[in-house]
Amino acid sequence: xxxxxxxxxxxxxxxGSLRLSCAGSGITFSSYWMGWVxxxxxxxxxxxATVKQDESLKHYVDSVKGRVTISRDNANNSLFLQMSxxxxxxxxxxxxxxxxxxxxxxxxxVWYFALWGRGTLVTVSS
Amino acid sequence: xxxxxxSPSSLSASVGxxxxxxxxxxxxxxxxxxxxxQRPGKAPDLLIYAASxxxxxxxxxxxxxxxxxxxxxxxxxxxxxxFATYYCQQSFSTLTFGGGTKVEIK
Numbered sequence: 365x366x367x368x369x370x371x372x373x374x375x376x377x378x379x380g381s382l383r384l385s386c387a388g389s390g391i392t393f394s395s396y397w398m399g400w401v402x403x404x405x406x407x408x409x410x411x412x413a414t415v416k417q418d419e420s421l422k423h424y425v426d427s428v429k430g431r432v433t434i435s436r437d438n439a440n441n442s443l444f445l446q447m448s449x450x451x452x453x454x455x456x457x458x459x460x461x462x463x464x465x466x467x468x469x470x471x472x473x474v475w476y477f478a479l480w481g482r483g484t485l486v487t488v489s490s
Numbered sequence: 491x492x493x494x495x496x497s498p499s500s501l502s503a504s505v506g507x508x509x510x511x512x513x514x515x516x517x518x519x520x521x522x523x524x525x526x527x528q529r530p531g532k533a534p535d536l537l538i539y540a541a542s543x544x545x546x547x548x549x550x551x552x553x554x555x556x557x558x559x560x561x562x563x564x565x566x567x568x569x570x571x572x573f574a575t576y577y578c579q580q581s582f583s584t585l586t587f588g589g590g591t592k593v594e595i596k
Contacts, residue, residue, distance in 0.1 A: 399585075401534075409526075409534065409577055411585040423584070459533055466540045468521055474540045475581035476524040480533040 366390035368460050373484030380450050386443040386460030386481055394438035397463035400445050401477060402456035414463060450488045457483040492516050494578055496588035502596040509565040511591045513578035518558045522582035525554055525563045529574045538563065
């Protein structure tokens with residue numbers, strides 16, 4: 365079955381750390397850019413980070429730069445998000461997703477989130 | 491940063507209605523625009539990519555159009571399973587989502 369399954373969420377105190385994992389199955393994991401998207405309770409979607417197949421490129425939203433590291437282990441079809449100095453505003457469901465790309469008229473590709481996991485909830489609270 | 495503004499933020503409609511959701515970018519993004527559907531308690535699903543290309547497996551009653559700054563998602567003949575929240579997302583510069591449009595049952 366084609367799926368992504370996140371784990372590692374939970375309750376953490378402000379200033380604490382957490383490592384999220386995402387296991388892929390049924391897909392050629394190593395061939396995809398991968399990313400994390402989060403959703404605060406009752407709010408919209410926010411892109412967090414993306415990583416290229418070989419980890420040579422990583423991108424982060426400004427609000428997490430310096431506090432979050434995205435990484436992957438292609439041998440084990442796994443994606444990770446190491447989060448530190450957590451704040452209340454980091455409270456959200458964190459989704460991992462594969463990225464697809466479509467070339468537009470020979471220019472840069474359109475990037476989209478193709479396959480999503482079910483998400484894991486991170487709660488930052490004392 | 492490019493801001494994405496969706497309108498309306500919510501709407502009520504009946505089964506069989508045609509529904510139109512708009513997404514406006516704060517600057518031109520060509521056709522670097524995607525649409526997602528999120529049912530309550532579920533992860534989002536990709537509907538449309540590159541403004542108008544239907545993702546495999548998505549019903550043909552969903553249609554996307556637009557380029558530059560103004561985009562539209564149309565649902566022709568709304569079905570019960572279409573009551574959900576819809577998000578646009580641009581990839582012209584980094585990746586940002588619109589605030590969402592909740593489609594509710596009238």
